Amino acid sequence: MKLVVIGGDAAGMSAASQARKRLGRSDLSIVVFERGHYTSYSACGIPYWIGGAVDDAGKLVARTPDEHRRAGIDVRLRHEVAGIDLDRREVLVHDLDGGGEVREPFDHLMYAAGATPFTPEWARAGGEGVFGVQTLGDGEAIHAWLDREPQPRRAVVIGGGYIGVEMAEAMVLRGLTVTLLEKSPQPMGKTVDPDMGALVQKAIRGLGIEVVTDTRVEGLQTEDGRVRAVVTPGGVLPADVVVLGLGVRPNTALAREAGLPLGPTEGVRTDLRMRVEGLEGVWAAGDCVETRHLLTGGPVHVPLGTHANKQGRVAGINIGGGYATFPGVIGTAVTKVCDLEVARTGLTSKEARAAGYSFVTATIDSTSRAGYYPGAELMTVKLIAERRTGLLLGAQIVGRAEAAKRIDALAVATWNRMTVEEMTALDLSYAPPFAPVWDPVLIAARKATEAVHASL
Ligand SMILES: Cc1cc2nc3c(=O)[nH]c(=O)nc-3n(C[C@H](O)[C@H](O)[C@H](O)COP(=O)(O)OP(=O)(O)OC[C@H]3O[C@@H](n4cnc5c(N)ncnc54)[C@H](O)[C@@H]3O)c2cc1C
Structure with missing residues (x-):
C-alpha cells in the first residue's frame, strides 16, 4: 500500500509519521512531495528568529528531511504536485530543480498543502524588498534582506493581524523604524473586541511603532527594481522593506481542479476522521481544510499550527488502520x-x-x-x-x-x-x-x- 502526501510541514508530516508508526515498511510505503527546501518547520517561530529571540533558523526545524527518511518516509524536496487524478489514483509531480515530471500512484492520498497568503496585484508587482511570511524560505529571504548593505532602515508592515503585529515587533527589535498599516479601526480587530484591541494598539504604539488605521494601500513605488515607498490615501510612506500580513486562504486550487469537495470557506471538506467527504482513501488536514466551530456549529477556516498538527495526527492514525477524530475548534x-x-x-x-x-x-x-x-x-x-x-x-x-x-x-x-x-x-x-x-x-x-x- 502506498501513501502519497502533498505538503511536508505540520499536517503532512504529522500524518506521515503517525501512519509510519502504525504500519511497518513492508505494509506501507510513504512518499512526501514538498515544493520547498524544508520539512516539519515552525513558521510560527519566524518572527522570533527575525527579531533575534531565536538565534538560528535551524532551531525552527523540528525534523529534517533526512530524519524523516531514516524513519522510512521518502521525502522529495523541491517537488511540486501539479495535478491529482482521482480515477487513475495518481499525482502528477514537477521536479522544480531537475526539471522532470513524474506520475506517482497512490492508495491513500494526504492533501496537506497549507494556505496561500493573500497577495494583491500591487504587491506582486512591487519589486525587491516586498515579502510575504508563510514559509521558512520567506523568513530566510526577509532575514537576508535585512542583513544586506546598506541595511534597510524603514519598514512598512501591511496588515494588523497577529502575523503583522509579530513582524512589526521583530522589525523594531532589528532597529528599523516601523509603520503598521491596518484597514480597520485598530489592529487585531478580528482577534479581540474593540475595547481590548485598544489596549493592544496602545502597546504597539508604546514600542515606537507608528500605527495607521482605517487606511488602504493604493500601491508601491519602486526605483531600480527595489521598493521605495507605500502609497496610501493619507500620503506616501518611505520604505526599504515591506512585509505583508494580509491573511491567508486555504490552498485548494489543486483540490478544486481534482474535484475534492470545498466548503463555504473554500477549505476542503472532511469528516471527523479527516477523510475528504465522499472519497475513499483521500485525506486532508491543516490550513487547507475547513473545520467546525464547536459553539456555532458552523464551518470555519482557522489556519493555526495547533490544529494542523492535531488534524494531521488524526489522519495518520486513521490511514494506519486506527481510529481517531478531530471534533472541531473553539478559536483559542x-x-x-x-x-x-x-x-x-x-x-x-x-x-x-x-x-x-x-x-x-x-x-x-x-x-x-x-x-x-x-x-x-x-x-x-x-x-x-x-x-x-x-x-x-x-x-x-x-x-x-x-x-x-x-x-x-x-x-x-x-x-x-x-x-x-x-x-x-x-x-x-x-x-x-x-x-x-x-x-x-x-x-x-x-x-x-x-x-x-x-x-x-
Ligand atoms: C509568521 C507565522 C506565525 C505563526 N504563528 C502561529 C502561532 O503562534 N500559533 C499557531 O498555532 N499557528 C501559527 N501560525 C500558523 C501555522 O504556521 C500554520 O497553521 C501551520 O504551519 C499549518 O500547517 P500546514 O501543514 O497545514 O501548512 P503549511 O505549514 O503551510 O505547509 C504546507 C506545505 O505544503 C507545501 N506545498 C503546498 N502546495 C504544494 C504542492 N502543490 N506540492 C508540494 N508541496 C506543496 C508548502 O511548501 C508547505 O511547506 C503561524 C504562521 C506564520 C506564517
Missing part, C-alpha cells in the same frame, strides 16, 4: 506584543452576535500575582456569556504576564460548556507568586454572573 489563540500577552478563546462579541447569540459581557482589571508579590502585572479579562443561561461563549485577556496560562483554563471551560456561575467555584491554584487569592478568571466569572442575573 495567543500572541504577544513586546511583553503584552493577547489571548482569546471562544467567540468575540462580533462573532457571537453573528451566530445569533444574545449575550452579556463583563470586563475586569486585576493582577497576575498577589498585588504585594514582586512582579505582579496588570491584566484585563473580558468574558462573554449567553443571556439567561450564562453559558461561557468567549473570553479575552490582555495582560503583561500569564494571560496564556489563564486563557487555557477559560478554553477548557468553554470547551466543556460551563456557565460563568459554575466557573465561580472552580478550584484554581493559588499562591502569591502565581495568582491573587481570587484569580482574575474567578473575579471575571463573578462579574459575568452578576451581569447574567441582571439580564434575566
